[in-house]
Amino acid sequence: MTVALALLFLGAVTAVLAPRVLTRGTWADREPVLALWVWQCVVAAVLLCALLAMALCAAEAWQAVRGHIFAPAPRQVVEAYALSGDGHPWAAAVAFALFAGGAWSAAMLSREICGARARRRSRRRELRTRSPLLPGEEEPTSQRLTVLEGARPGAWWLPGSAPRLVITTGALQRLKGRQIDAVLAHEEGHMRARHDWLLHSATALATAFPRVPVFRAFRAQMHQLVELAADDVASRRYGRLTTALALVGLNEDRGVFGPCPSPDPAHGGQLPHRVHRLLSPADRLSVGRRLRATALASFVPLVPLLVAFGPGLRTLG
Template sequence: MTLCLLLLITVGLAATVFAPRALLRAGWPEREPVTALWVWQCLVGTVLLSCLSALLLGAAALLETVRARLFAPAPPAVVDAYDLTSVPPWTALLTLLLACGAAWTGAMLVRELVNDRRRRRVRRAHLRERAPDLPAGLAVPDGPLLVLEDEYPDAWLMAGATPQLVITTGALRRLTDRQLDAVLTHELGHARAHHDWLLHLSGALAAGFPRVPLFAHFADQTHRLVELAADDTASRRCGHLTTALALIELNQHRGVLSCDSPRRLLHARVERLLDPPPRLGATQRAATATFAALTPLIPLLITLAPGLTA
C-alpha cells in the first residue's frame, strides 16, 4: 500500500514537472501539432489518473465503506495483498488533499462550461442584434453559415451543439474564392476536431491550479497547437501560400506582420505557412502517439499490481 502511494506520487510529479520541460524543448511539436496535442492530453491524463488512483487507495485504507465497495468482487487474497490495515500516518492528509483537489477540479470544469454557455448566449444575442431586419414572416437565418454586413474583415466559429461559421462582408470583399475556402476549412477543422472542448479543459485546469507547471503549459500549448493544426487542415486542401495570404488579409490591420506585435502567434503562423517545416515520418508519428497512449497505463498498472500478483 505504501509503495503504491509513493510510486503514484513519483509518477505524478514526473509527469507534472519534468515531462512538460522536455516537451517544450522539443522541436517536433511545431511540425506535428496534432500528435503534440495528443501527447499533452496523455500527460495530463497520467497526472489525473495518478491522483485518482492514490485517492481511491487512500480512501479504501481509511474508510471501511469505500474499501467494501472497491474490493467487493475481489477474493480475500487480493485485499490482503494491498495491506490496507497498516498505512503510514501521512495517508490521511494526502487523501484529504487529493479529495479537495478532485472537488476543486470538478468545480473549475463546471464553472468553465457555465461561463462558456453564458458567453455563447451573449454572442448569439449580439449576432441577432447585428443581423439585418427582414420582412415580417421571415426568420433570422440560423444555419451553419452566417454572413454579417460589416466592413471589418473577420471570420470566426461559434462553437456549440451546432457550430456556426460567421463571416463579415468585409472579409468576403478582401478574400479570393480560394482564400475564403481556406478560412472556412480552417474553422471547420476546429469544429470537426472539437478543439473547443480541449480549450475548455486546459483553461479550467490552468485556472484552478495556476502554480502547476503542467496545467499552465497545457493551456498555452493547446491554444497554440489547435491553431497550427487547423492551419495544416486548411493548407492541405488549399495550399500553404493561399492559407497564409488569407491569414494576412484577415489580420493585416492587427499588425500580423510585425515582430513586435502582441499577436506573435499570428506572425509565427504566417511564417510557418510560408516556410512549412517537414513533417515527421509515419513511423515516428505512430511510435510517438503509441508511447504517449501507454503513459496513462503506468498509474493503472501500479494500482492494480498487488492485486494482479496476488
C-alpha cells in the same frame, strides 16, 4: 500504502518533467495533431495518478471505503496492498486533500463551461440583432454560414448544438478567391475537432492549479496547437500560400506583424509564426515515427493503472 506513494511520486515527476520534454524541438509544429494527442495522454496520466492515489489512501483510512473498493476482490488481493486494519491519519489527510483538489478542478471546469455558454449566448444575441431572420425563416438546427456587415475583417465559429460559421463583409472585401475558402476551412477544422472542449479543459486545470507546470504548459500549448492543426486542415485543401495570405489579410491591420507584435496568443501573438510555418514548412515525421509516438503516448495513461493494479494482478497471476 507503498502503491499510493508510488502513484503520487509518479504524478509529481510527470507533472514537472513532461513539459520540459514535450516542448523541446520543433516536432509539435510539424505534427500538431499528434502533439495534441500526446499532451492529452500526459495530462490524463497525471489526473489518473491523483485519482487512484486518492482511492487507495481512502481505503487505507476508512474501512467502509475499503469494503467498497475491494468488495469483489479475493482476500489475497487485499493482503497484497498491505492495508493496515486501523488506518493512518496521514492517509485520511492525503485522501481528503486529493478529493478537495478534484472538487476544485470540477468547480473550475463548471465555471469555465458556464462562462463560455454565457459568452456564446451573448454573441448569438448580437448575431441575431445584426443578422436577423427573414420573415418566415426558422432558427437553423445545423451548420450555417452567416455574413455580417462590418468593415473589420473577421471570421469565427460559434460552437453549440447549431454551430455557425461567421464572416464579416470586411473579410469578403479584403480576401480574394480561394482565400475565403481557406479561412472557412480553418474554422471548420476547429468545429469538427471540437477544439473548444480542449481549450475549456486546459483553462480550467491551469486556473485551478496555476503552479502545476504540466497544467500551465497544457493551456499554453493547446492555444497554439489547435491553431496549427486548423491551419493544416485549410492548407491541405487550398494550399499553404493561400492559407498564409488569408491569415495576413485578416490580421494585417491589427498590429501583429509589426516590429513589436503582441506576445499574447489570444491577441494574435502566434500569427507571425503561423505564417512563417505555412510559407516555410518543415518535413513531416515519417509514418513509422508517427505511429510509434501515438502508441507510446497511448501507453502513458496505462502506467498509473499498471502501478495501481500491479500488486493485485501479481497475486492473481
